[in-house]
Amino acid sequence: MRKHRPRVGLLYNPTTPQLLDYAPSLVEHLSVMPDRLWFDFGTEPMRGRRFHRLHEAIDRVKRDTVGRMLAGHGLGLSLPSAMPLDDAMVAAVADVSRDLGNFAWYSEHLNLFITPKGGVPNAQAGLGLPVIYDEETFSIMAPKLRRLRDALSCRLLLENGSFFTPVPDLDLTEPEFLNRLHRQGLSGVLLDLHNLLVNARNGGADPIAYLESLDLDAVEEVHIAGGDDAEGFYMDSHSTLTPDYVWELAHAYLPRCRNLRAITFEYQESYFEELGLPALAAELERMHRLADVCELVPEPVDAR
Amino acid sequence: MLADFQQALADLTSLPEWCLAVRADASVLHSRYTLTEREARRLHTIACDAGMSCACTVYRMNRLAPLAMNVRLTLRALGPTAKHVLSDYWRDHPRGHAHFFLESDRFCKWLRERLDVGEQMSSEVRSLLDRESSAIRAAVRASCTESD
Numbered sequence: 072m073r074k075h076r077p078r079v080g081l082l083y084n085p086t087t088p089q090l091l092d093y094a095p096s097l098v099e100h101l102s103v104m105p106d107r108l109w110f111d112f113g114t115e116p117m118r119g120r121r122f123h124r125l126h127e128a129i130d131r132v133k134r135d136t137v138g139r140m141l142a143g144h145g146l147g148l149s150l151p152s153a154m155p156l157d158d159a160m161v162a163a164v165a166d167v168s169r170d171l172g173n174f175a176w177y178s179e180h181l182n183l184f185i186t187p188k189g190g191v192p193n194a195q196a197g198l199g200l201p202v203i204y205d206e207e208t209f210s211i212m213a214p215k216l217r218r219l220r221d222a223l224s225c226r227l228l229l230e231n232g233s234f235f236t237p238v239p240d241l242d243l244t245e246p247e248f249l250n251r252l253h254r255q256g257l258s259g260v261l262l263d264l265h266n267l268l269v270n271a272r273n274g275g276a277d278p279i280a281y282l283e284s285l286d287l288d289a290v291e292e293v294h295i296a297g298g299d300d301a302e303g304f305y306m307d308s309h310s311t312l313t314p315d316y317v318w319e320l321a322h323a324y325l326p327r328c329r330n331l332r333a334i335t336f337e338y339q340e341s342y343f344e345e346l347g348l349p350a351l352a353a354e355l356e357r358m359h360r361l362a363d364v365c366e367l368v369p370e371p372v373d374a375r
Numbered sequence: 376m377l378a379d380f381q382q383a384l385a386d387l388t389s390l391p392e393w394c395l396a397v398r399a400d401a402s403v404l405h406s407r408y409t410l411t412e413r414e415a416r417r418l419h420t421i422a423c424d425a426g427m428s429c430a431c432t433v434y435r436m437n438r439l440a441p442l443a444m445n446v447r448l449t450l451r452a453l454g455p456t457a458k459h460v461l462s463d464y465w466r467d468h469p470r471g472h473a474h475f476f477l478e479s480d481r482f483c484k485w486l487r488e489r490l491d492v493g494e495q496m497s498s499e500v501r502s503l504l505d506r507e508s509s510a511i512r513a514a515v516r517a518s519c520t521e522s523d
Binding site: 106110111112113118120122123124125186187198200201203207208211234235236238240273274301302303304306 | 380381421427430433470477519522523
């Protein structure tokens with residue numbers, strides 16, 4: 072046994088600096104989305120460049136990450152898409168990582184955001200679509216993950232998504248697919264516990280069955296968040312504090328995640344005023360109590 | 376083939392009428408895409424899933440976000456017709472642009488073309504579209520932060 076306490080942190084958004092001013096010591100880790108730190112001109116490059124960085128925002132993030140652990144969290148690479156890796160975007164992610172002092176790790180969503188016949192490199196599908204877990208998708212993702220890891224020189228994690236329409240008749244379950252990626256040294260897991268609740272509420276997999284079949288040694292970061300009901304469905308809107316069921320899952324399973332490095336709270340900035348600084352600080356304090364529970368764990372297995 | 380399956384999945388989400396057509400008759404999928412029977416069955420099951428209506432709604436909310444931010448006054452002036460105008464725009468441009476100002480600029484140009492070919496809209500729509508288009512073009516220029 073050794074001390075291995077996961078850091079507590081936030082997914083960075085434009086209101087994060089206010090929360091950092093209010094409760095600086097409660098935030099030990101920041102997860103930053105490179106996609107929010109540039110303008111992507113797609114097939115219409117300006118001044119010869121597709122990506123134009125938001126230099127002031129990058130400088131602000133850089134100041135806010137002093138003394139904190141920093142990870143990158145991306146949306147745009149859409150790794151399961153049956154199309155080539157967007158090398159220009161990979162280079163842009165690497166540029167932002169370098170600007171900020173290098174990501175400790177980088178995560179992407181295990182969703183489809185870009186479609187093969189979308190027309191332009193950054194044509195968005197409009198929402199994260201579900202993925203077919205089979206040999207073909209694995210063979211598409213594996214080389215992309217290797218190239219991405221080489222370009223960023225850091226660990227890669229993949230985040231389980233939330234869906235309204237599960238894909239039927241799959242060869243592998245999502246945990247089996249993630250376990251295989253982990254076994255082959257291609258990626259670890261960013262486990263979004265709220266997404267498990269979203270999927271369960273909308274007719275998807277049972278969270279307990281999911282967690283029991285996931286290799287918990289693959290989990291290196293955990294996302295928690297809250298959502299709300301709309302049109303008879305439960306949405307991953309990041310509009311509320313973390314619901315009780317997600318806390319129950321966290322306390323039951325996170326102490327078993329021997330390689331867990333960070334617990335990250337996600338909230339959408341448009342709900343910042345509604346949530347309020349005292350409630351957000353209380354959420355961070357609750358996360359610290361959770362991190363304390365995770366502190367004494369067996370020696371982590373080798374991080375590949 | 377997987378590429379066609381993925382494209383079909385995105386199209387089901389972005390085109391509710393197409394989703395309803397697939398629900399009614401799965402064989403129409405083969406007229407647009409090259410699919411295995413298993414892929415076609417999966418798509419038909421997804422099209423019939425109750426969650427599809429929610430996926431379609433979230434798609435429209437996400438597509439609306441840049442326009443609600445940048446073309447708010449024009450959309451308001453369109454009144455009840457805004458819903459149909461937006462549906463037509465998303466049918467013509469089913470994939471969004473990640474750059475919100477370019478997405479908004481594309482919508483403004485598309486709406487301007489409709490006005491230029493004589494579609495009846497109020498003079499208020501025209502003047503607000505001019506004003507907001509101009510602001511968006513300035514924002515596009517300002518978003519060029521890197522030098523040559």
